Amino acid sequence: MHIVVCIKQVPDSAQIRVHPVTNTIMRQGVPAIINPYDLFALEEALRLKDKHGGTVTVITMGPPQAEGALRKALSYGADDAILITDRAFAGADTLATSFALASAIRQIQKNMPVDMVFTGKQTIDGDTAQVGPGVAKRLDFQLLTYVSKVSSVLPEQGQIVVERRAEGGVQLLKSKLPCLITILEGNNEMRFATMPNMFRAARHPVKMWNRESAGISDDDLVKIGLKGSPTVVSKVFAPTPHTDPAEMIEVESGNPKDIADTVLAKMFTRFPAVAKEIAKRA
Amino acid sequence: MSEAPAKKGKKKFELDPRLASYKGVWVFVEHERGQVHPVSWELMGEGRKLADMLGVELAGVVMGAPGDETRQFCDEAFRHGADLCYLMQDDILKDYRNEPFTKGLTDMVNAYEPEILLLGATTQGRDLAGSVATTLKTGLTADCTGLTIDPDNRSLAATRPTFGGSLLCTIVTLNYRPQMATVRPRVMAMPERDGSRTGRIVEHALGMIEQSIITKVLEFIPDANQDKPQLAFADIIVAGGKGMKRPENFQLIWDLAKVLGAEVGASRPVVQAGWVDLERQVGQSGKTVRPKLYIAAGISGAIQHRVGMSDSDCIIAINNDPNAPIFDFATYGIVGNAMTILPALTESFRQALATARKAG
Ligand SMILES: Cc1cc2nc3c(=O)[nH]c(=O)nc-3n(C[C@H](O)[C@H](O)[C@H](O)COP(=O)(O)OP(=O)(O)OC[C@H]3O[C@@H](n4cnc5c(N)ncnc54)[C@H](O)[C@@H]3O)c2cc1C
Ligand SMILES: Cc1cc2nc3c(=O)[nH]c(=O)nc-3n(C[C@H](O)[C@H](O)[C@H](O)COP(=O)(O)OP(=O)(O)OC[C@H]3O[C@@H](n4cnc5c(N)ncnc54)[C@H](O)[C@@H]3O)c2cc1C
Numbered sequence: 293m294h295i296v297v298c299i300k301q302v303p304d305s306a307q308i309r310v311h312p313v314t315n316t317i318m319r320q321g322v323p324a325i326i327n328p329y330d331l332f333a334l335e336e337a338l339r340l341k342d343k344h345g346g347t348v349t350v351i352t353m354g355p356p357q358a359e360g361a362l363r364k365a366l367s368y369g370a371d372d373a374i375l376i377t378d379r380a381f382a383g384a385d386t387l388a389t390s391f392a393l394a395s396a397i398r399q400i401q402k403n404m405p406v407d408m409v410f411t412g413k414q415t416i417d418g419d420t421a422q423v424g425p426g427v428a429k430r431l432d433f434q435l436l437t438y439v440s441k442v443s444s445v446l447p448e449q450g451q452i453v454v455e456r457r458a459e460g461g462v463q464l465l466k467s468k469l470p471c472l473i474t475i476l477e478g479n480n481e482m483r484f485a486t487m488p489n490m491f492r493a494a495r496h497p498v499k500m501w502n503r504e505s506a507g508i509s510d511d512d513l514v515k516i517g518l519k520g521s522p523t524v525v526s527k528v529f530a531p532t533p534h535t536d537p538a539e540m541i542e543v544e545s546g547n548p549k550d551i552a553d554t555v556l557a558k559m560f561t562r563f564p565a566v567a568k569e570i571a572k573r574a
Numbered sequence: 575m576s577e578a579p580a581k582k583g584k585k586k587f588e589l590d591p592r593l594a595s596y597k598g599v600w601v602f603v604e605h606e607r608g609q610v611h612p613v614s615w616e617l618m619g620e621g622r623k624l625a626d627m628l629g630v631e632l633a634g635v636v637m638g639a640p641g642d643e644t645r646q647f648c649d650e651a652f653r654h655g656a657d658l659c660y661l662m663q664d665d666i667l668k669d670y671r672n673e674p675f676t677k678g679l680t681d682m683v684n685a686y687e688p689e690i691l692l693l694g695a696t697t698q699g700r701d702l703a704g705s706v707a708t709t710l711k712t713g714l715t716a717d718c719t720g721l722t723i724d725p726d727n728r729s730l731a732a733t734r735p736t737f738g739g740s741l742l743c744t745i746v747t748l749n750y751r752p753q754m755a756t757v758r759p760r761v762m763a764m765p766e767r768d769g770s771r772t773g774r775i776v777e778h779a780l781g782m783i784e785q786s787i788i789t790k791v792l793e794f795i796p797d798a799n800q801d802k803p804q805l806a807f808a809d810i811i812v813a814g815g816k817g818m819k820r821p822e823n824f825q826l827i828w829d830l831a832k833v834l835g836a837e838v839g840a841s842r843p844v845v846q847a848g849w850v851d852l853e854r855q856v857g858q859s860g861k862t863v864r865p866k867l868y869i870a871a872g873i874s875g876a877i878q879h880r881v882g883m884s885d886s887d888c889i890i891a892i893n894n895d896p897n898a899p900i901f902d903f904a905t906y907g908i909v910g911n912a913m914t915i916l917p918a919l920t921e922s923f924r925q926a927l928a929t930a931r932k933a934g
Contacts, residue, residue, distance in 0.1 A: 305737060386716075390708060417737065420716035425672075425704030434789050435672045437701040453792070458670065459606045459696050461796040465671075467789040478852075522713030522750040526724075526731065528743045531877060538891060538900075538907030548910065548918035555890060555906050556922050559867075563888045566867045569809050570923070573835040574930035 293346030293447045295337040296397055297370065297410045298427070299330040301354050301361040302417045326361045329412030331482040333475040336442060337410050338369050338483065344447055346407075347371045349400060353381055353392050359498050366493035367485035373496070374400070378503040383518035386418070390426025391515045396506040397431060407447065409433065409472040421474070428472035436467060437474045445469075587727035587748065596751035599625040600688040601656070602679065603636045603647055604698050606670065607796065610647055612764065612807070613694030615654045617757055619765025620721055621692055622655035624730070627723045631657040633688065637678050639668040645775075652773035654765055659773060660686065664780040669791040670698050676705040678780050683710060685778065688752050690730050692721075695756035703756050713747030714754040719761050719881070729753060735858060740877055760806050760862045763885075803853045805837050811865045813839035813856055813883070817872020817893060817912060821849045826916040827871060833923050839863065839883075841873050857882035869919070871912040875900025892916070 303322045326334075337348045350365040352358050353376040362373035376396050384392065397406060409431070414421035421437075428435035438457040443464070445452045450469040455462050457476055485493070503516070514520060541558070543550040560567040601621045604611040618634065625632035634651030638644040640663040648659040660682050666674050679702065683691065691706075693699035695717045707714035720733035724746060730753040733744045747753040805811065812834065814827040824844070831838045839856040840849065856863055858878040868886035873879060875891070875898055883889070884903055891904035892915045901907040908915055 385713065386704070387708060387711065387713065418716075419736075420704075420714075421700045422704040422707070422714060422716060425701060426708040429676070429705050429708040435701070435705060436789070437672070438697045457697055458794070459604070459611060459698055460609070461607070461794050463669070463791055464793040464795065465789055466792050522711075522747045523715060523745050524748060526744050526746045528736075528741055530740075531735075531742055531881070537902055538889075538904035540901070540907045540909065542909075548914045549921065551908055551910065551915065552918040552922035555908065555919075556926055558906065559888060559890070560926075563866070566888050569866050570834065570926065571930045574927045 293340065293344050293407050293445070294404050295340060295346065295348050295408045295410060296400060296406050297330070297334050297337045297348060297350045297365070298393060298423070299334065299350055299352050299361055299365060299412070300327045300415050301325070301352060301358040302327045302415055305416050324357065324360065326364055327412055327415045327417075329414055329416070329475075329477055331412075332477050332480055333410040333412050333473075334365055334368060334370065335480045335482045336475050337408075339480065340442065340445060341369075344445060346447075347404065349374065351376060351393070351396060351400070353377070353384075353389060353396070362498050363493050364485075366496050366498075367490045368483060369486075369489050372499070374499040374501055376501045376506050378506075380503045380513065381517050383521060384516060385521035385523045386420050386422040386426055387522055388516050388518075388520035390423050390430055391512075391520060392506060392508065393423070394427050394430035395508050395512075396501060397427070399501070399505065399507040405470075407450075407469045408452075409470075411472070411474050413438065413474055413476055424472060424474040431470070431472065434467045434471035436465060436471055438476050439473045440476045440479050442473070587729075589727070590749050593749070593751045596687040596689040598630045598633055598686075598688045599628070599690045600633045600635055600660075600683075600692065600752070601651075602691070602693040602699065602702070603634045603651055603659075604694050604696060605638065605647060606698065607794070608643055610650060611694055611696060611698075611759070613696060613699070613757065613759040615650075615767075616759070616762040616764055617692045617694060618651060618654040618656060620757070620762045621690075622765065624690060624721060624723060625657075628689070628728060630689070633657065634659040635662075635679065635682065636660070637662045637667050637675060639663065639665050648775055649772075652771045653767050653769055655771070657773050659775050661775050661777050662780055663777070664782070666780060666782055666784055666787065669794065671787065671789055671791065672701055672705055673787050673789060674780060674782055675702050676709060677782060678778075679706050680709045681781070682778050683752060686776070691752040691754045693754070693756050695758045699756050703754060707754050710752070712750040712752060712754060713745075714756070715745045715747070716756050718755045718757050721755060721757070730755065735881055758862050760864050761885075763864070803837055805839055805854060805856070805861045805863055808837035808863065809865050810834050810836035810867045811839045811856075811863055811883075811886075812836045812869045812871075813841070813873060814844060814871050814912075815841040815873030815879075816843040816847075817874070818844070819872070819913075821847070823913055824849050826913065826920075830869065830916055830920045830923070833920050833927070836867075836869075839868075841876075841879050870900060870904070871916055873900055874898050875902065875904075
């Protein structure tokens with residue numbers, strides 16, 4: 293069984309700061325990590341490999357530094373890694389990203405058929421959750437999103453059963469390979485990198501694919517990068533600070549009960565709807 | 575993604591004439607197990623405003639198995655502001671599945687050419703929107719918090735938070751149609767329902783056979799929602815933050831919530847510390863809420879928390895730091911120790927309720 297896992301390198305958002313004057317993101321010194329949601333996808337792929345045997349290939353489209361994310365994935369136990377990197381990809385939105393990733397996966401298939409593609413639920417920077425569905429449509433793979441559990445795979449019969457999180461419940465879905473699965477977070481935990489895998493990751497060559505090696509012809513230049521992106525950012529701005537400061541409740545006695553009574557009295561007068569809502573509970 | 579050309583020397587935008595026939599605003603009416611997701615009506619309210627700005631019609635799109643239910647959903651769509659509904663009925667559409675819904679919605683878009691298509695940012699909406707946008711080769715802006723029409727070029731200007739809410743960006747899809755966007759539940763206000771409104775229905779056939787569809791639904795296992803918090807739809811929320819100091823103190827939050835019949839919410843550090851479960855996190859990476867009353871104790875009011883709750887009608891904030899950012903946008907501010915203020919509030923509410931009970 294051959295599983296391709298798509299991962300993205302993202303800035304560790306917990307450490308991102310916004311420049312107070314220019315409103316630009318200060319990326320300097322912010323460490324790059326594997327998108328946390330993608331680790332659930334990678335772990336799920338590795339578990340299936342443990343169970344059924346096969347190969348796990350990780351791919352990412354990004355700048356040359358993204359090689360670090362791939363090496364990390366190798367140290368967890370992925371077999372092969374491909375970095376899809378080319379200036380022509382710069383400025384891609386999700387439509388253009390899914391085109392490039394799908395082309396690369398088609399190239400991978402020329403060497404070894406792909407049974408499943410795994411992605412994370414979403415990234416923590418772009419955060420759209422659109423790349424998975426996009427890649428599936430372009431490859432004409434069955435799309436299974438928000439999968440919380442791969443219940444069973446019968447590689448011989450090309451059959452798969454998964455649990456999919458839906459609104460208000462879980463759908464048990466039966467489908468066929470090849471398929472693309474977006475994995476829901478929280479249902480597994482990334483294994484530790486083993487010593488042998490760490491050594492292997494350090495030595496293993498990460499394949500570098502440019503536009504041509506990803507199978508994208510000159511004719512398709514309009515489908516990648518900036519040119520292939522219908523969405524355009526027209527404005528970036530900080531949320532309006534200081535809309536309407538709070539009315540501070542102060543009472544002479546400083547007694548908590550007096551404070552509480554005062555705030556209730558004020559609120560019931562100004563917000564009859566709140567008073568009504570509370571009266572409903574009487 | 576690019577930044578649009580600088581403001582200066584802005585040249586007049588000309589829409590590709592082939593796209594000029596795309597007219598009207600559509601809202602996808604999402605339903606599961608006989609229930610329309612409230613986000614669809616929230617979007618209907620927003621869609622009404624956009625359609626009025628553009629001077630075009632607002633349509634609901636209802637897809638499902640044949641029967642009274644889908645027709646009722648159309649009627650509800652009219653009452654929430656739609657002028658017409660596109661209705662696709664087929665037994666194949668009984669449960670949500672990507673393949674037939676993508677084909678059905680894509681076909682209808684190609685047949686009737688709307689300029690704007692809105693969906694909820696739910697598991698169903700995001701699954702469908704991503705597939706439809708890719709099939710149509712158009713732009714899709716995800717998880718928007720604001721939608722308006724850019725007067726310069728009549729295009730949809732969709733605003734969404736980025737980098738955990740610390741910045742907002744406005745995204746446009748200039749020369750592609752339809753312009754697509756998803757919006758999270760509870761971000762937009764629920765419009766008034768007008769029981770007298772009606773509209774017309776346009777039926778469209780799916781044209782697929784079950785045998786051609788690969789993925790099958792074996793079973794739907796409904797959530798046992800007895801103990802699942804329904805934070806997003808709560809009218810009163812009592813939320814606690816890291817300022818509650820210890821998990822034992824968090825009991826004060828539960829006590830007040832119990833008296834008020836309220837849901838309990840929390841900031842992220844509280845969830846990360848394991849004091850309450852993830853379902854209760856309010857904010858950018860948690861739930862968006864808009865209750866009538868939000869009581870925040872020991873919460874600093876960081877932007878990632880604020881984006882999830884600032885649309886509450888009334889916010890009471892308790893914090894011992896007079897400079898806490900939450901006082902910049904709360905309705906009432908109490909500077910003090912949450913451990914003493916919370917029990918006092920609980921007592922005052924208990925008395926208010928007793929008075930209300932006596933008054934009948
Ligand atoms: C602040 C911001 C806002 C944006 N808003 C939009 C928008 O509204 N609409 C839009 O079309 N684009 C948008 N973009 C552009 C978008 O982020 C990029 O196209 C990005 O390459 C992929 O989208 P994502 O990060 O949202 O990924 P998601 O769709 O959230 O990612 C889902 C999964 O796809 C896989 N994946 C994603 N990217 C890659 C990659 N480069 N290589 C390998 N696997 C990958 C991962 O497994 C990931 O878990 C935005 C970008 C930024 C920075
Ligand atoms: C990508 C990203 C996503 C995020 N998503 C979310 C999210 O969804 N939701 C969320 O909440 N956060 C989110 N955060 C975290 C957010 O940035 C803040 O760190 C968080 O909201 C702070 O929580 P807090 O106010 O409870 O804690 P703190 O910031 O530690 O504040 C505690 C407050 O309690 C006050 N206090 C202390 N003692 C007392 C006392 N005895 N009585 C009264 N007050 C007291 C303090 O003055 C202080 O203001 C996110 C961050 C990132 C980077």
